[in-house]
Amino acid sequence: xxxxxxxxxxxxxxVGISNVNLSKIKNNRVAAIRFTTLAGICEALECQPGDILxxxxxxxx
Numbered sequence: 747x748x749x750x751x752x753x754x755x756x757x758x759x760x761v762g763i764s765n766v767n768l769s770k771i772k773n774n775r776v777a778a779i780r781f782t783t784l785a786g787i788c789e790a791l792e793c794q795p796g797d798i799l800x801x802x803x804x805x806x807x
Contacts, residue, residue: 750791761786 747757758768763783770776784795791798
């Protein structure tokens with residue numbers, strides 16, 4: 747978002763989701779994301795999913 751000079755609100759509006767939901771995605775507070783939402787974010791930011799997603803395995807309990 748910083749590289750594209752885009753605010754959270756601008757990105758949320760372009761993708762068609764609420765600021766709250768986009769904020770939860772941004773702050774890793776979701777367990778899942780719809781492919782359509784991911785595709786919309788990638789389209790708006792002109793990036794690939796791997797540019798914005800990172801796999802973090804769960805730590806053993």
